[in-house]
Amino acid sequence: MPGEFITEAPISQVLDGHRLGEPGTVQCMNGECQQKLHDGHQITIYTSQSGGGTEWVITGVYCAGDCEPEPSNHQTDAQTDVIARAWLGVISLAATQVSLLCVTDVKVVG
Ligand SMILES: [Zn+2]
Numbered sequence: 152m153p154g155e156f157i158t159e160a161p162i163s164q165v166l167d168g169h170r171l172g173e174p175g176t177v178q179c180m181n182g183e184c185q186q187k188l189h190d191g192h193q194i195t196i197y198t199s200q201s202g203g204g205t206e207w208v209i210t211g212v213y214c215a216g217d218c219e220p221e222p223s224n225h226q227t228d229a230q231t232d233v234i235a236r237a238w239l240g241v242i243s244l245a246a247t248q249v250s251l252l253c254v255t256d257v258k259v260v261g
Pocket residue numbers: 179180181184185186213214218
C-alpha cells in the first residue's frame with residue numbers, strides 16, 4: 152500500500168528526541184504535584200499509538216517515581232500504551248533562538 156511502512160525500530164528509539172513542544176518547562180500531570188519540570192529532570196512518560204498509526208503521542212508527563220499513576224491496563228486493538236522513563240533535554244533552534252523540551256535516553260518500563 153502506498154505510504155505505508157512498518158517500523159521495526161524499538162519504541163524507545165522512536166521516542167528519543169520527541170519534542171514536548173513546551174519552551175522551558177513542562178508541568179508534572181499529577182494533580183497533587185504539578186511541579187514544573189525542566190532540562191535535567193528524570194521523568195516518566197505515558198505514550199500511546201492509535202491502531203495502524205505510526206505516530207506516538209505523549210499523553211502524560213510525570214516526575215519519575217512517586218508521581219506516576221497506576222497503569223490503566225486497558226490495552227485494546229485500537230490503541231497501544233507504553234510507559235517509559237526518560238530524561239528531559241533541550242533542543243535549541245538557532246534560527247529562532249527558541250529552546251524546546253524533548254525526551255532523551257528513553258527506556259521503556261511498561
Ligand atoms: Zn510530580
